[in-house]
Amino acid sequence: MDxxxxxxxxxxxxxxxxxxxxxxxxxxxxxxxxxxxxxxxAISATGPVLRALTGIRAMEKAPAxxxxxxxxxAGIEESRAARRRPSWIARWAWIPAAVxxxxxxxxxxxxxxxxxxxxxxxxxxxxxxxESEVATVALVDKGEDLPRVIWIIEDAKT
Amino acid sequence: MPRPDPRGRxxxxxxxxxVLLLLTLLAAVPSEAADTVSVxxxxxxxxxxxxxxxxxxxxxxxxxxxxxxxxxxxxxxRKRRTLSVGEAGExxxxxxRTMRATPLPAQGDxxxxxxxxxxxxxxxxxTTLGLRRGGMVLVGGPSHQAGVLILIISxx
Numbered sequence: 001m002d003x004x005x006x007x008x009x010x011x012x013x014x015x016x017x018x019x020x021x022x023x024x025x026x027x028x029x030x031x032x033x034x035x036x037x038x039x040x041x042a043i044s045a046t047g048p049v050l051r052a053l054t055g056i057r058a059m060e061k062a063p064a065x066x067x068x069x070x071x072x073x074a075g076i077e078e079s080r081a082a083r084r085r086p087s088w089i090a091r092w093a094w095i096p097a098a099v100x101x102x103x104x105x106x107x108x109x110x111x112x113x114x115x116x117x118x119x120x121x122x123x124x125x126x127x128x129x130x131e132s133e134v135a136t137v138a139l140v141d142k143g144e145d146l147p148r149v150i151w152i153i154e155d156a157k158t
Numbered sequence: 159m160p161r162p163d164p165r166g167r168x169x170x171x172x173x174x175x176x177v178l179l180l181l182t183l184l185a186a187v188p189s190e191a192a193d194t195v196s197v198x199x200x201x202x203x204x205x206x207x208x209x210x211x212x213x214x215x216x217x218x219x220x221x222x223x224x225x226x227x228x229x230x231x232x233x234x235x236r237k238r239r240t241l242s243v244g245e246a247g248e249x250x251x252x253x254x255r256t257m258r259a260t261p262l263p264a265q266g267d268x269x270x271x272x273x274x275x276x277x278x279x280x281x282x283x284x285t286t287l288g289l290r291r292g293g294m295v296l297v298g299g300p301s302h303q304a305g306v307l308i309l310i311i312s313x314x
Contacts, residue, residue: 084286117216118200120312121292128270128286135282146221152275152282152299 003027006036014043123147195261196314199249200236204228205305271314
C-alpha cells in the first residue's frame with residue numbers, strides 16, 4: 001500500500017467507513033510509515049474535537065431553538081383553532097336553509113290531494129233530500145257498519 | 159370558572175328567530191276552523207275486469223266488496239278541498255262529469271253538504287247530506303267504461 005492509498009483509508013477510517021478487513025492492512029502501513037501515522041493521529045483527534053464543538057454550539061443555540069419551537073407550536077395551534085371556528089357565513093348559513101325547508105313544508109302540507117287511505121270514523125249520514133232530473137235514485141242502507149249509498153240508475157243501465 | 163361556549167351564545171338567538179318565524183308562518187296558514195269543511199272525494203272505478211282492489215282505498219276496501227257485486231275496484235282520482243260555509247267547490251270527475259259541493263250551516267260537529275253531480279248539462283243528482291265530521295257516504299251508479307263510478311265522499 002502506498003501513502004496515497006493509505007490517506008484515503010485513513011479518512012475512511014475517521015468517517016467510520018473503513019471495512020474491517022482493510023483496517024489490518026492500514027495498520028501494517030502505519031507501522032512502517034511515520035508520516036502516515038502522524039496524519040492518522042491528527043485526523044483521529046479531529047473527530048472528537050469537532051463533536052465537542054458541535055455540542056457546545058448546540059448548547060449555546062438551545063434557548064433560541066426552544067423559543068423558535070414555541071413560536072412554531074403556537075402558530076400551529078392558532079391555525080387549527082381558526083379551522084375549527086366556523087366563519088360568520090358558515091355559522092348562519094343553516095338559517096336560510098331551515099327557513100326554506102319550513103316554508104316548503106307549510107306550502108305542501110295542506111295540499112289539495114291526499115293519497116292517504118280512507119279511514120272513516122262514522123257512517124252516520126242523514127240524506128235530507130235527493131232528486132235527479134235524468135235518472136232514478138235509490139238510497140241503499142245496509143246497516144250502521146256500512147256506508148250509506150246513493151245509487152244513480154241512468155236509463156236503466158245500472 | 160368555566161367560560162360559556164361562544165357557539166351556544168350565537169345559536170340561541172338563531173333558534174329563537176327560527177321559532178318565531180315558524181309561528182308566524184303557522185299563523186298565516188288558514189286553519190281548518192269550525193266554519194270550514196274539508197271535503198274529500200275519491201272516484202272509484204268498479205267493474206268485473208279482473209279481481210284487484212286498490213290498496214289506496216284503505217279500510218273501505220272490504221266494505222265495497224261486501225256491498226257491491228263487482229270484482230275490481232280501482233281509484234281513478236281523489237281530490238280534497240277545504241270550503242267555507244256557502245262556498246261552492248267544484249270537483250272534476252272521470253268521464254267529463256263534475257261534482258259541486260257546498261257546505262251549509264250546521265251545528266256542533268255536524269256537517270251539511272249540498273251536493274250536485276252533473277254530466278254536462280244533465281243534473282244526475284242533487285242532494286243534501288247531513289253527516290258528522292269524519293263521516294262518509296257513497297254515491298254510485300254513473301256508467302264508466304265497462305263498469306260504474308263509485309264516489310267516496312267524506313267530510314271533516
